Amino acid sequence: MTSPTLKVIEVFLAEPDREFYGLELRAATGLANGTLYKRLMDLEAYGWLESRWEYPDADERAGRPPRRYYRLTREGAVQAREKAEGAARARARGGLRARLGTQGA
Template sequence: METNRSPRMTLPTQAVLRALLAEPTKPMYGSEMCAAANLPSGTIYPILARLEREYGWLESEWEDPDISVTDGRPRRRYYRLSNDGAQAARLALAESYQARQSRRRTFGGKPGSAGATS
């Protein structure tokens, strides 16, 4: 898996990466990630799958089934950034921020104003 290329840095992808980077060594499960990134599960899970399978930025593991049975809930899959993934995520977010700032300077300071006419 490659960590030297970056996913498309959509706003939801950036929100997921920021949530993961808040505590990069802490494993998080899906619902927890939804709350931290303020995104629905239908948005979160495809991003997590892509970051894990296509880019190798994430590691995941299922919790022990005995825990979920004892708690009376479905098993949770926990995700966390790999060491290389955390570094790549920080770099990708920084580059995305710099590109956004450059566009704002170029197009007059308003997001989404590229090509807009009054």
């Protein structure tokens, strides 16, 4: 799993029942639009995310564009947790290897 994809799923896992729109995700992950939206499209294609469009009401401020909201699917939440836990274990193993390597030098 790539680091950008992991950043995206970690945001969703922090609040698994919440919907997020692109600008919120961009702020939370620090990813550029092209990177973020590619990950969102991929995760939706895998069935991990579902999305819906929200169009502003006439009462809302003029000119606000529609927002696309994303949410984890039930299966996506299960898969995302497994992948995030696996990535965390891999990082921990890598850190341990690095510490052991420097101690033996």
